[in-house]
Amino acid sequence: MTTLDFSTLFPEGVLADEREGYEGYVIAADKLIEFATALRDEYGYDYLSSVTGVDFIAEEILEVVYHAYKTIGGAELVFKVQVARDKAEVPSLIDVYPGADFQEREAWDLLGIKFTGHPDLRRILLWEGFDGHPLRKDWQEAYYEEDTKPFKSRWPKAEYTRAEALNPYGANVKYPDQFDPEKWIPEGEDALYGSLAKYETTDATGLKTDHLTVNLGPQHPSTHGVFRIAATLDGETIMNLKPVMGYLHRNHEKIGERNTYLQNMPFTDRLDYLSSMSNNFGYALAVEKLIGIEVPERAEYIRVIMAELTRIQNHLFAIGMFLNDIGAFFTPSLYAIEERELVLDIFEMVSGSRMMCNYFRFGGIVRDLPAGSLQKIKDLVFDRLPRKTDEMDRFLSENEILRSRTVGQGYLSAEDAIKYSAAGPVLRASGVPYDIRRAAPYSIYDRFEFNVALRHNGDIFDRYIIRLDEIRESIKILQQAVEQIPEGEIQTGKPRYQMKVPKGEAYGRVEGPKGELGFYLVSDGTGNPYRYHVRAPSFINLTAFGPMCKGLKIADVVAVLGSIDIVLGETDR
Numbered sequence: 001m002t003t004l005d006f007s008t009l010f011p012e013g014v015l016a017d018e019r020e021g022y023e024g025y026v027i028a029a030d031k032l033i034e035f036a037t038a039l040r041d042e043y044g045y046d047y048l049s050s051v052t053g054v055d056f057i058a059e060e061i062l063e064v065v066y067h068a069y070k071t072i073g074g075a076e077l078v079f080k081v082q083v084a085r086d087k088a089e090v091p092s093l094i095d096v097y098p099g100a101d102f103q104e105r106e107a108w109d110l111l112g113i114k115f116t117g118h119p120d121l122r123r124i125l126l127w128e129g130f131d132g133h134p135l136r137k138d139w140q141e142a143y144y145e146e147d148t149k150p151f152k153s154r155w156p157k158a159e160y161t162r163a164e165a166l167n168p169y170g171a172n173v174k175y176p177d178q179f180d181p182e183k184w185i186p187e188g189e190d191a192l193y194g195s196l197a198k199y200e201t202t203d204a205t206g207l208k209t210d211h212l213t214v215n216l217g218p219q220h221p222s223t224h225g226v227f228r229i230a231a232t233l234d235g236e237t238i239m240n241l242k243p244v245m246g247y248l249h250r251n252h253e254k255i256g257e258r259n260t261y262l263q264n265m266p267f268t269d270r271l272d273y274l275s276s277m278s279n280n281f282g283y284a285l286a287v288e289k290l291i292g293i294e295v296p297e298r299a300e301y302i303r304v305i306m307a308e309l310t311r312i313q314n315h316l317f318a319i320g321m322f323l324n325d326i327g328a329f330f331t332p333s334l335y336a337i338e339e340r341e342l343v344l345d346i347f348e349m350v351s352g353s354r355m356m357c358n359y360f361r362f363g364g365i366v367r368d369l370p371a372g373s374l375q376k377i378k379d380l381v382f383d384r385l386p387r388k389t390d391e392m393d394r395f396l397s398e399n400e401i402l403r404s405r406t407v408g409q410g411y412l413s414a415e416d417a418i419k420y421s422a423a424g425p426v427l428r429a430s431g432v433p434y435d436i437r438r439a440a441p442y443s444i445y446d447r448f449e450f451n452v453a454l455r456h457n458g459d460i461f462d463r464y465i466i467r468l469d470e471i472r473e474s475i476k477i478l479q480q481a482v483e484q485i486p487e488g489e490i491q492t493g494k495p496r497y498q499m500k501v502p503k504g505e506a507y508g509r510v511e512g513p514k515g516e517l518g519f520y521l522v523s524d525g526t527g528n529p530y531r532y533h534v535r536a537p538s539f540i541n542l543t544a545f546g547p548m549c550k551g552l553k554i555a556d557v558v559a560v561l562g563s564i565d566i567v568l569g570e571t572d573r
Contacts, residue, residue: 004077009038017080021290021504021523024078029090032081036066036096044070045077046418047434048093050507050518050535051103053111055085057137062088062113065520067507067535068097071418071432073439076507083113085136092118099421102543110135110253122192125246125572129184131174134254196232196240211239216557218247225568229557236553241546245539245571252573256532261287261362262497264532269356271517271534272570274314277306277347278512280360285442286508286519287362290501298488299364300444305377305481306350306359307510308474312385313343314513314565315425315467322464322562323396326405332396339388342380349373362499363492374482381478389471397465406461410548410560413458420544423515423537426564429466430458436511447484450476463563498527514538514565534573538566 006014006025013031017024027035039045045068054063064081081090092115093100104115105124112133115121123130132139175181196213211232218228228244252271256264268279281303288295295303320336344354350373351357351366359366396402412422417430427434435452437445453469455462501523509518518535541564548560 004043006035009042010035017078021502023505024080026080026082029081029083032091033093033096035079036093039068039077039079040096043077044072047071048097048099048421049076049423049509049516050520050533051093051100051107052520052531052533052535053107053113053135054522054531055111055135055137057085060085062111064090064107064113065505066093067518067520069439071434071439073434075440078507088113089116090114091116092121094118097421098419099540099543101420102539106539109133110251112136123246125249127246129175129179129181131176131179134251135257192230192242192244196230196242209234214554216554218244225566225571227566227568227571229561231549231554231557233554236555238549238552238554238557241549241557243542243545245542245568248568248572250573253532253534257529259529260498260527261501261529262499264529265360266356266358269358270569271536271573272314272512272514272538272567273355274317274567275310275513275517276353276355276357277310277359278510278517280357281307281443282508282510282512282517283519284360284362284508285510286506286521287501289506289508290504290521290523291362291499293363293492295364295443296489296492297444298368298486299490301481301485302350302365302369302490303360304443304445304448305478305485306347306357308477308481309343309346309377311474311513312471313340315471316340316343318513318562318565319392319396319464319467322559322565323402325562326402326559328402332392335388335392335395339385342384346373346376346380349376361491361495364490366495368490374485377478378482381475381482385471385475389468389475393468397468402464403461405556405559406459406464406563408457408459408461409552409556410460410463410563411458412544412548416544416547417458420547421540422544423541424512425453425463425466425470426515426541426544428453429455429462431456436509436516442510445477448477448480450474460559460563467565501525501527509535512537514567514570515541534570536570536573538564538568538570539573542566542571 010031013028014035015026017026047069048066049069050067052065054065056063061082062085066079068077083090090113092104102124104118105121107113108115108121109123109126110133211234213230213232216229218226226247230242230244231238232240252267255267265280265283268283269276271279316336316339320333323332324330347357348354349370351359412430414431417427417432431454433452433454438452450473453466453473455466503523503525505522507518507520509516515537516535517537520533521529522531524530545564549557
């Protein structure tokens, strides 16, 4: 964590967080915008990575936590704002860091923190008729957390009645006061369409045309997963666009606060379900940072091998499905899936599962590489994958139709990519060489020779081609790792199902296939996380989706979405 002296610029209103186990600075709410602006312009922290909140109910405060970085590299800077729970208002940072947009809406939705000055502060994951803010510590889930709910185990003679048997269907849903579901008209829809702005256009001939708002999705064939796009059109031209998400929301973070630390590991598999190993990695780093565990060297090598194989199979799938989106139906995706299956075979060998691997543990991994698996990996990374990657590049990248649909389309400048907190291939395809493995190396990434894949045009084509570039760089890392892997232990200490985690906070982040995946944890010293938050790249990368689509045709929207490469399990959480 970076330590800076803000006393000159801010003699008042900026204090170091001196709570044991905590870091960063506590900012007075009325100084927040001034502080964030200085942080960006004077100190070079141009990239706002994560925004979330914590309900410290015993202290009767809500805390907003921000993690900022420099895109030239270096350590994080953490700053916070604390406000009373009964008047939870914090100035929006959207004018300083536009990447705060969706994250502030999420904090409003789940914690009830109102960000004053936000231009479109609506719920983002829950529906407008939902009662309350579920990540507040005094929120109770209807029926399931009622004090009077009977349990069979408490009535050995089976003399019990389940609460749901006494209620009609739907009585286990809690509605806001004076809310009638029979008469409800989704006010969120009005807010959504109002935020799209209505236009009347006059062309050069004097002909006036009204703009039309249409919805793509949430059906799967038109979008990736259960995801909806509300777009304002002038003819077929996109004038404005808003993503609508939350259809798959299951309150992953609430579950994470009910589980023990170890119980959360298999739940991370279900975020970006194409990137199980990377998800495990990020969460393990956060818990290890809290506890102060060192990971054995052999386990570090195996972790890196699994993470880079994950990046390769994710990018292969992303390329195949993206080409499917733009009309190259099925054949490219089958080529990609064939190679991906070979990687999943390895995952099955080492973890027992192809997709939900649950392979990492705090202080190492759950089991060593089985006999024959290392040779399989060597065969893959020294022979087949380099050949097949070149073959895919040769077949596709100069294709006339592919280039005409993608070159110059869906443009995102380097400045805007940083501004909107884009991450991963989306950020680097716009010419920003920010990769956590290089900018702030974790695990043993500083031991390997590889380049940060970089493209400069910021269009759909570069977001496609950079994934091929990244596959090649991952192959380089894997070739070094499998040759250098030492013998030794795979776990620090004995495996434990429960562990003592000291009070404090930690943020663990990895360069996942889709970008920065971060886990923010707060411990109160008990066996469960007090606060568990996921910085999901699929979710935050969508902040730039609307700006990328402006001026394009409606047929190009799904191509832009495919180039971002979202997974709804991570987006909606």
